[in-house]
Structures are given as C-alpha cells and as structure tokens.
Amino acid sequence: MLTGRDDDSVLTRDAPEPDLTVAYGEDQDQVAGVRLGDPARPLLLILHGGFWRPRFDLTHTGPMAEALRESGWTTVAAEYRRIPGDPGATASDVRAALSVLPSLVTAHDGRVIVIGHSAGGQLALHVAGRMHETDTDSPAPGTGSRPHAVVALAPVADLRRAEELRLGGGAVRAFLGGPAGEHAALDPIRARSVPPERIVLLHGRRDGTVPVELSESYAARHGVRLYAPADAHHYSFIDPHDQHWPMLVDTLSGLSRRA
Structure with a gap:
C-alpha cells in the first residue's frame, strides 16, 4: 500500500561535478561520472532510478555519489539508454557498464558493488540474477560481469506486481x-x-x-536480507541528509570487508 508523497528534494540538490566522465560505449548515454576514492576499497557502480524514463538521468545521483566518495569509496554513476519499449537496450547497457567500467576506473581493489535505486534497483537485481551464470566466465564487454555484491534501494523488484499497481502511471508497461x-x-x-x-x-x-511489498516478496522468494525501517521513504537511502543514510553506509562497509 502506498503511503503518500515522498520527499524528493535530493533530486534537484546541487553536488560537485564528477572528477571525470568516461564512456563505456559509443552511444551518448553510455557514459559514467567518476569520483575517485580509496583504491583499497571496492568500486561502487550506481544505477539511477526514474522509472526507466528518458527525462530522468544520472544527474540526481550527484549528492549520494559525492557523499559515498567522501566516505572513502570510488563511485561510478552510470547512465544507460532509456528507450520506451526497448528494455533490451537498457539491460545491455547495464551489463556493459559492469563489464567495461571497472577496467577504465582503476581506483579500487578489484571488487564491484552495484547499487541501484528504484528502477535502477530492478536493473541491479537483474545483474544479481546473472551472478551464478558468470561465476566461472570471463565475458566480453557488453555481456555482463560478476559483481561482488548488490545493494538494491527501494527497488522495483517484482515487475508483474508493479504493473498491476500501475506504478509510475504505467511505467512498467x-x-x-x-x-x-x-x-x-x-x-x-x-x-x-x-x-x-x-x-x-x-x-x-x-x-x-514503490511499495515495500515488492521487496518483501523478492526477499521471501530468494532468501535475501531486507531492512525496512518504518519511517523511511522512497528517497531516504539516496539522500545524505536523511536520518537513514547511515544504514546505506554501514551496509556498504559490511560488504566491503574482506573475510
């Protein structure tokens, strides 16, 4: 059940420009903004939300990417093609970004943690669904690679249910x-x-x-960890000013530790 309007002020908040922008393909949307951090930590690959619509781009990830860099990680916020009715282009771009960007941005320890928010959470979990397929492979650029871990923030984790609920005014269809x-x-x-x-x-x-029931269903189906604070909203985990921001930092710190 949806619970009212979320505080989306982070979407228009200014942030410093990335240290550099790199291309992982030839299309104008196959680019990523890089902020350099501690090379002894994993690379954080960020996938933005916006219900896969062309008008929403990686710009609004600036505050979270900068805050995560300040906390020590190298961050790469990837853009991807958002073409209505062509989900294959989007999925292909995400796999290509995961395959190509870690070799272009070397300030990390060789591990990649994928972070996706909302629709970007769906894309991050799509990558997670391919983890077992790529465990022993060395895929060519564009076919996808294996992340160390995936963190999905308010993800559209169940497309059929999201379609039934007409989330985003029919965004799934x-x-x-x-x-x-x-x-x-x-x-x-x-x-x-x-x-x-x-x-x-x-x-x-x-x-x-995006109602929490979508994550609850995914967690129950696949046995993954779900943290669902009672007072957090849709943008809580991408907003460094939100009281729940430390939960993301703590999650990433735990996933970054070596056994």
Whole structure:
C-alpha cells in the first residue's frame, strides 16, 4: 500500500561535478561520472532510478555519489539508454557498464558493488540474477560481469506486481513495451537463482512511490536480507541528509570487508 508523497528534494540538490566522465560505449548515454576514492576499497557502480524514463538521468545521483566518495569509496554513476519499449537496450547497457567500467576506473581493489535505486534497483537485481551464470566466465564487454555484491534501494523488484499497481502511471508497461508476464528474464523476482548472501535490500515502509511489498516478496522468494525501517521513504537511502543514510553506509562497509 502506498503511503503518500515522498520527499524528493535530493533530486534537484546541487553536488560537485564528477572528477571525470568516461564512456563505456559509443552511444551518448553510455557514459559514467567518476569520483575517485580509496583504491583499497571496492568500486561502487550506481544505477539511477526514474522509472526507466528518458527525462530522468544520472544527474540526481550527484549528492549520494559525492557523499559515498567522501566516505572513502570510488563511485561510478552510470547512465544507460532509456528507450520506451526497448528494455533490451537498457539491460545491455547495464551489463556493459559492469563489464567495461571497472577496467577504465582503476581506483579500487578489484571488487564491484552495484547499487541501484528504484528502477535502477530492478536493473541491479537483474545483474544479481546473472551472478551464478558468470561465476566461472570471463565475458566480453557488453555481456555482463560478476559483481561482488548488490545493494538494491527501494527497488522495483517484482515487475508483474508493479504493473498491476500501475506504478509510475504505467511505467512498467511503457518500459517493456508489453505485459510484464512476457519478460521473465528482466523480472528480478522470477530469477532462477541468486546468491542471497551477496544481495541486500533497503526499503522504507513509508515509501509512497514503490511499495515495500515488492521487496518483501523478492526477499521471501530468494532468501535475501531486507531492512525496512518504518519511517523511511522512497528517497531516504539516496539522500545524505536523511536520518537513514547511515544504514546505506554501514551496509556498504559490511560488504566491503574482506573475510
């Protein structure tokens, strides 16, 4: 059940420009903003939300990317193609970003943690669903690579349920170009197998944009960890000014520790 309007002020908040911008493909949207941090830590690959719509881009990830860099990590905020009715282009770009960017940005320890928010959370969990497929492979650029871990923030983790709820005014059908039932490979909850110890979900119970029930269903289906604070909303975990921001930092710190 949706619970009202979320505080989206972080979407228009200014942040310092990235240290550099790199391209992972030839399309104008196949670029990423890089902020350099401690090379002894994992690389954080950030996938923005916006219900897969063209008008929402990586700009609004600036405050979170800068705050995470200040906390010690190198961050790479990736743009990707958002073409209504062509979800394959989006998914392909995310896999290409994961495959190519870690070699272009070397200020990290060789591990990559993928962070996705909202629709970007769906894309991050799509990557998580491919972890077992790539455990022993060395894929070519564009085919996807294996992240060390995935953190999904208020993700659209169940496309069929999101379509039923008409989230974002029918955003799922617009993204897919057809019914969610026909796109099982892109639906996180329908992944055949995921490594539950390497996936964490953070989802506020006051989320008025993507209901927490989507993360609850995903967590129950795949046995992953879900933290759902009662007073957190849709943007709590991407807003460094929010009281729940430390939960993301603590989650990333835990995933960054070497055994």
